Amino acid sequence: MGILSLILIIANVIVSYRGFKDSIFYNKYKFNVDAVLLYKDYKRLVTSGFLHVNWMHLIFNMLALYFFSGSLELSLGPVRFLLIYFLSLIGGGLLSLFIHRHDGGYDSVGASAGVSGLIYAAIALFPGMKIGLLFIPIGIPGWLFGLVYVLYSIYGIRSRRNNIGHDAHLGGALIGLIVAIIMHPSVLVTNTWPIVIIMLPSVVFMYIIITRPHSLMIDNYFFNKHSNAVTIDHKYNIEKRSKEQEIDRILEKIHKKGMKSLTDKEKQMLQEYSR
Structure with a gap:
């Protein structure tokens, strides 16, 4: 393991x-959509990558970093790594x-992106590398692991079956792959088919969610079976959107007819929201 990999692991553990100990610190630096879009707190795109939910989450990511970073750091050098x-x-945060x-x-939080x-950069450069997985005694080719991982991430984004940030994983993986290719364009000739096999489903999926965002609406067996199970977070977000839409309606009414046109209930709602 290289010195930079060790520094990244230490930084992740410390932060x-x-x-874990300070919820205010955690909430200040985690990735949050409103914090980034509304308050322009762009640092969260990076700082959230050094926070984790618990020790298991941290250990799993650090083990992956440990196993995949060594040869890549030596091959690329510190700056490119x-x-x-x-x-x-x-x-990953932008996706x-x-x-x-x-x-x-x-x-969300985590170093997964x-x-x-790093994993996909390694696969782009060394697609024939063998990757060993827990409980599987033999290693599988890196390109096959990459394809399975991409397909699983796409399924995870589409189904929202769990709380794993599959979108960040997929975004990080694609960026790592692309940057590695830019750094070593010769791999497009030597490793053409493995790269195409990994990239094709990702490119198609990205095109679909950009041109047809409604395709992310959940419509599968898991969701249909559990559709009555509304989580607290989901309920909160529904109520939050509803309130924001009502405020937008009140502001539009003020714009067209003035403050005097508001009912007492609308004035009270506007006051509560302004607090």
Whole structure:
């Protein structure tokens, strides 16, 4: 393991531990849609990558960073290695921001986007590398792991079956792959098919969610089976959107007819919202 990988792991442990102990610190630096879009707190795209939900979340990401970073750091050098890591963190956050742009209460933390970027950079450069997984005695080719991971991330974004930030994983992975190709364009010739196999489903999916955002509306067996189970967060976001729409209506009424046109109830609602 290189010195930069060790520094990243230490930084993640220190910042995450502070977040475990201090909820104010955690909330100040986690990724949150409203904080980024409304308050322009762009640093959260990076700082959230050094926070984790719990020790298991932290340990899993740090183990992945440990196993994949060594050869990549030696191959790329310190500047390029860090560039891939931080661009992947930002890329993962931006994809999450785009997908959840209408869900102001959405937040997330974790180094997964940066780690995914490093993993996919390694796959772009060394597609034949063997990747060992827990409980599987033999290693699988890096390109096959990359394809399965991309497809699983797309399924996770589409189904929203769990609370894992699949969008950040996919965004980070794609940025890591692309930046590695830019740094070493010769791999497009030597590793053409593995790169195409990994990139194709990602590009198609990105095109779909940009041109047809309604395709992210949930319509699958898992959701249909559990559609009555509304979480507290989901209920909060529904109520928040409803209130914001009502305030927009009141402001539009003021614009057209003036303050005197408001009812007592509308005035009270406007006062409460302004607090």
